Amino acid sequence: MLTVLGWLTLAVWLGLAFGHGWFWRTDQRLPPSARPAEWPSVAVVVPARDEAAVLPATLPALLAQRYPGEARVILVDDDSTDGTGDLARRLGGVPDALPLTVVTPDPLPAGWTGKLWAVARGVAEAGAVDFVLLTDADIEHGPGSLETLVAACGEHDLVSQMAVLRTETPWERLIGPAFVYFFAMLYPFRRVNNPRSRVAAAAGGCVLVRRRALERAGGVAAVRGAVIDDVALARAVSAAGGRTWLGFATNVHSVRPYPRLTDLWQMIARTAYTQLRHSPFVLAGTVVGLALVFLAPPALTFAGPSWPALAAWVLMAATFVPIARYYRQWPVLGVLLPVTALLYTLMTLDSARRHFAGRGAGWKGRNYSST
Structure with missing residues (x-):
C-alpha cells in the first residue's frame, strides 16, 4: 500500500509540474508594448x-x-x-x-x-x-x-x-x-x-x-x-x-x-472557506487533496522509505525554486512546502470553524458571515 501511494503521489506531481499550465513558472510579466499615440485618461x-x-x-x-x-x-x-x-x-x-x-x-x-x-x-x-x-x-x-x-x-x-x-x-x-x-x-x-x-x-x-x-x-x-x-x-x-x-x-x-504567524493566520483564514464556496464537501476534498499532494510525499518517504514518494517531494521542491528566486529567498525553502501546506490546511479548517460559528470573513471591524 505504501508503494502504491508513493507512485500515486509521484504521478500527481508529474501531472502538476508538466500538465497544469506551468503554474510554477514566474515568466508572466507585463508584456512590452508600444506607446499609444494618445494616452487614455x-x-x-x-x-x-x-x-x-x-x-x-x-x-x-x-x-x-x-x-x-x-x-x-x-x-x-x-x-x-x-x-x-x-x-x-x-x-x-x-x-x-x-x-x-x-x-x-x-x-x-x-x-x-x-x-x-x-x-x-x-x-x-x-x-x-x-x-x-x-x-x-x-x-x-x-x-x-x-x-x-x-x-x-x-x-x-x-x-x-x-x-x-x-x-x-x-x-x-x-x-x-x-x-x-x-x-x-x-x-x-x-x-x-x-x-x-x-x-x-x-x-x-x-x-x-x-x-x-x-x-x-x-x-x-x-x-x-x-x-x-x-x-x-x-x-x-x-x-x-x-x-x-x-x-x-x-x-x-x-x-x-x-510579522507574526497570528497576523498571517488572520489574513488567510478570513477568506479561505469563502474560496471553497462555504461547502463542507469541497472543504473535505481540499483537505484530502492537500494531504495527498503535499503531506504524503514526506510522510511516505520517512515511513517507507518510498523512493517514488521521495521523487515526488524533490519534484515539489523543484517547482518552488522559481518563486523562491523571484523573492530572493533560499531555493531550499521548497523542501518546507509540506510544513507550509499543513499550516494552510489548519488555517482553512479554522476559516470553516469561524464560518459555522457565525464569525465569517471578518476584517477591520466588519463581518461578512453570510457572504
Missing part, C-alpha cells in the same frame, strides 16, 4: 479603511507617478477611525503630483462588502475616464508603474499584477512566497492569459480595468457581495467578453507587515 481608486500606518509609504509614491495623459487619484476614506482621510489630504497637494481627491462613501448598504462599496464610490467619482486602476492602500507603486501598466494593456480589458509581498520576517518568508505559489496553482497565470482559456483571476492590489469593460460586466455592483473581490471582478469581466491578463510584478510591492 486614468483614475486611480484607492479604498482605505484605517490605513494611516501605511499611507506615508504608499500614497506619495502613487501621487509621484509621471503619466503622459490625464490621471488623478481618488482615495475613498471608508469610515476610518485613525485619521486616514485627514492624513491623505496632508500628503496630497505636492507640486507636480497627480491631483488627489479624498471622498467618503454613503453608509454601507445591505449586500455589499465595505471595500467594494468604497470602490464603487471611487469609480462613480472618477466619471467618464478610459481606465480605472484599483489599488489597495498598502501597495507601493514604483516610478513608471502607471505608465507601464497602461502601455501594456493593449487589447486587454483587465490587467492585473501580483504585488511583491513583504518577506522581512521568518514567518513572512515562509508563508508569503508559498501564498503566491498556491494562488498560481489555483489560477495558473498562463491559462488566465490564454484567450482560449476559461480561467479568469486577478490580484486585488493592482488591477487596471477598462471603464467600458467594467460597465459591460455590470459595474462594481456585479460583484458587490464578493469577499474575494479580485477574482470575482476578473470573472465578471471575462464572462462579459473581456480579455484578462495576470502576471508577476517587479515594480509594485505590498508594504503591509505580517
Whole structure:
C-alpha cells in the first residue's frame, strides 16, 4: 500500500509540474508594448479603511507617478477611525503630483462588502475616464508603474499584477512566497492569459480595468457581495467578453507587515472557506487533496522509505525554486512546502470553524458571515 501511494503521489506531481499550465513558472510579466499615440485618461481608486500606518509609504509614491495623459487619484476614506482621510489630504497637494481627491462613501448598504462599496464610490467619482486602476492602500507603486501598466494593456480589458509581498520576517518568508505559489496553482497565470482559456483571476492590489469593460460586466455592483473581490471582478469581466491578463510584478510591492504567524493566520483564514464556496464537501476534498499532494510525499518517504514518494517531494521542491528566486529567498525553502501546506490546511479548517460559528470573513471591524 505504501508503494502504491508513493507512485500515486509521484504521478500527481508529474501531472502538476508538466500538465497544469506551468503554474510554477514566474515568466508572466507585463508584456512590452508600444506607446499609444494618445494616452487614455486614468483614475486611480484607492479604498482605505484605517490605513494611516501605511499611507506615508504608499500614497506619495502613487501621487509621484509621471503619466503622459490625464490621471488623478481618488482615495475613498471608508469610515476610518485613525485619521486616514485627514492624513491623505496632508500628503496630497505636492507640486507636480497627480491631483488627489479624498471622498467618503454613503453608509454601507445591505449586500455589499465595505471595500467594494468604497470602490464603487471611487469609480462613480472618477466619471467618464478610459481606465480605472484599483489599488489597495498598502501597495507601493514604483516610478513608471502607471505608465507601464497602461502601455501594456493593449487589447486587454483587465490587467492585473501580483504585488511583491513583504518577506522581512521568518514567518513572512515562509508563508508569503508559498501564498503566491498556491494562488498560481489555483489560477495558473498562463491559462488566465490564454484567450482560449476559461480561467479568469486577478490580484486585488493592482488591477487596471477598462471603464467600458467594467460597465459591460455590470459595474462594481456585479460583484458587490464578493469577499474575494479580485477574482470575482476578473470573472465578471471575462464572462462579459473581456480579455484578462495576470502576471508577476517587479515594480509594485505590498508594504503591509505580517510579522507574526497570528497576523498571517488572520489574513488567510478570513477568506479561505469563502474560496471553497462555504461547502463542507469541497472543504473535505481540499483537505484530502492537500494531504495527498503535499503531506504524503514526506510522510511516505520517512515511513517507507518510498523512493517514488521521495521523487515526488524533490519534484515539489523543484517547482518552488522559481518563486523562491523571484523573492530572493533560499531555493531550499521548497523542501518546507509540506510544513507550509499543513499550516494552510489548519488555517482553512479554522476559516470553516469561524464560518459555522457565525464569525465569517471578518476584517477591520466588519463581518461578512453570510457572504
